[in-house]
Amino acid sequence: MTRAAFAPGTRVRTRAADRDGHSRLPRYARGATGTVVEVAGHHPLADDRARGLDVAPQPVYHVRFRAADLFGAGEHTVTVELWHDHLEGPA
Amino acid sequence: MSRINDVGGMTGFPAIVEEPDEPRFHEDWEAHVFALNGALIKRGIYNLDEFRDAQERLPVAEFLGSSYYERWFAAITTLLAEKGVLAREETAP
Amino acid sequence: MSGEHHSSDISARVRRVEALLEERGLLGPGEIDQRIDEFAAGGTPANGARVVARAWVDPGFRARLLDDANAVLPEVGLSMAGGLQEQRLKVVANTDDVHNVLVCTLCSCYPIALLGPSPSWYKSEAYRSRVVRDPRSVLAEFGVTVPPDTGIAVWDASAESRYMVLPRRPAGTDDLDEAELTALVTRRGLIGTALV
Numbered sequence: 001m002t003r004a005a006f007a008p009g010t011r012v013r014t015r016a017a018d019r020d021g022h023s024r025l026p027r028y029a030r031g032a033t034g035t036v037v038e039v040a041g042h043h044p045l046a047d048d049r050a051r052g053l054d055v056a057p058q059p060v061y062h063v064r065f066r067a068a069d070l071f072g073a074g075e076h077t078v079t080v081e082l083w084h085d086h087l088e089g090p091a
Numbered sequence: 092m093s094r095i096n097d098v099g100g101m102t103g104f105p106a107i108v109e110e111p112d113e114p115r116f117h118e119d120w121e122a123h124v125f126a127l128n129g130a131l132i133k134r135g136i137y138n139l140d141e142f143r144d145a146q147e148r149l150p151v152a153e154f155l156g157s158s159y160y161e162r163w164f165a166a167i168t169t170l171l172a173e174k175g176v177l178a179r180e181e182t183a184p
Numbered sequence: 185m186s187g188e189h190h191s192s193d194i195s196a197r198v199r200r201v202e203a204l205l206e207e208r209g210l211l212g213p214g215e216i217d218q219r220i221d222e223f224a225a226g227g228t229p230a231n232g233a234r235v236v237a238r239a240w241v242d243p244g245f246r247a248r249l250l251d252d253a254n255a256v257l258p259e260v261g262l263s264m265a266g267g268l269q270e271q272r273l274k275v276v277a278n279t280d281d282v283h284n285v286l287v288c289t290l291c292s293c294y295p296i297a298l299l300g301p302s303p304s305w306y307k308s309e310a311y312r313s314r315v316v317r318d319p320r321s322v323l324a325e326f327g328v329t330v331p332p333d334t335g336i337a338v339w340d341a342s343a344e345s346r347y348m349v350l351p352r353r354p355a356g357t358d359d360l361d362e363a364e365l366t367a368l369v370t371r372r373g374l375i376g377t378a379l380v
Contacts (some may be wrong), residue, residue: 012101021144022094022140022144022147024290024342024343026097026099026289026342026344027093027097027099027100027338028099028100028289028316028317029099030338033092038274040272040274040275040343040344040345041272041344041345043343043344045139046140046143046343049138049139049140049141049146050141050143052138052141060343060344060345062274062345067317067338070100071100071317074317074322075320075335075336076319076335076336076337076338077270077335077337077338078316078337078338078339078340079337079338079339079340080335080340080342081340081341081342081343081345082342082343083343084130087126087274096290096291097289097290098309098312098313099191099287099289099290099312099316099340100256100289100313100316101289101309102312102313102316102364103313104308104309104310104314105310106306106310106325107305107310107311107314107322107325107326107374108305108308108310109303109305110303110304112378113222113303113304115300115301116301118191119195119196119269120191120195120198120199122220123198123199123202123216123220123259124198124222125220125223126216126217126220126223127198127201127202127211127216128203129219129268130211130215130216130219131205131210131277132268132293135339136210139268143290143291145377146192146291147199154198159275159292164194164197167201171201176205176208176210177201177204177205181200182197182200182201183202183205184193184197
């Protein structure tokens with residue numbers, strides 16, 4: 001693994017870019033700030049695999065967001081599983 | 092670009108309906124589509140992410156007008172054509 | 185559109201594709217039927233119920249389950265390896281402070297190898313669009329009232345992990361043995377749209 005993983009507790013920001021094609025970064029979670037709660041292994045980025053690319057594994061994280069930070073309202077949290085490349089952190 | 096599958100946080104879909112005693116598959120062909128997809132991925136004809144991508148690339152009206160396994164079958168035939176395995180005419184209705 | 189006609193039409197197309205792939209050596213004879221049989225004999229919500237009941241009666245198992253579910257599934261004769269590849273299972277526990285509910289907003293990810301196919305409502309746009317934004321009202325439609333001071337945690341299965349909820353053990357079940365507890369657990373409880 002060439003890239004250091006973000007440790008749990010790290011504040012991270014998701015990419016805001018609306019990339020062409022397949023992405024596993026949901027629209028509602030783009031450009032949002034959340035907290036890494038767990039490292040969930042290492043996998044090749046699905047967005048690249050969908051393009052037929054043979055790429056190296058990278059860290060995957062559970063990232064927790066406050067609903068209010070995603071939707072402007074709500075008391076709940078939403079935990080999304082994201083690849084390292086989806087994140088711009090630490091925020 | 093956001094695609095039609097990416098619905099988290101959207102509004103306007105119909106009510107959530109729970110089907111009592113739902114069977115694993117509603118029709119025999121659905122089980123065949125499920126198994127076919129697994130077999131083709133196992134053989135390396137395409138991968139799971141290409142399969143998801145192929146569903147997301149369906150024309151929006153077709154996507155929304157199709158059932159869950161109809162989308163699967165449309166994605167399978169799309170990929171079989173793009174990978175040069177079966178011609179479009181061979182899988183067309 | 186005639187549903188029956190449409191169904192026989194797509195059914196014939198699926199058979200034609202299978203036959204062509206067999207002709208070209210890309211499917212073995214009987215391979216599809218074998219896969220269907222294997223799948224039918226595979227995952228079921230009863231597997232999740234067994235895991236939950238064991239966690240209710242065995243605190244050590246519960247702790248190990250929440251720490252690394254894949255490592256402890258073999259203790260109850262289960263695994264996540266029945267699908268295309270072994271997947272990571274993350275079990276999230278309901279407590280006094282938090283009620284968990286699962287979704288896949290991008291498609292329909294679900295621990296199929298363990299629990300079998302997901303229900304249609306789980307795969308519907310209606311559920312997937314709303315539960316991330318307004319889980320409390322969605323849960324209310326399922327008859328689940330979460331107390332105001334209990335938080336709600338939504339888990340979106342957007343990558344490689346699959347999730348399962350560990351419901352709280354219902355009050356008044358101290359006399360029940362593990363098998364009886366297993367019978368209390370529902371598929372909706374494992375997703376978070378029921379309390380048990």
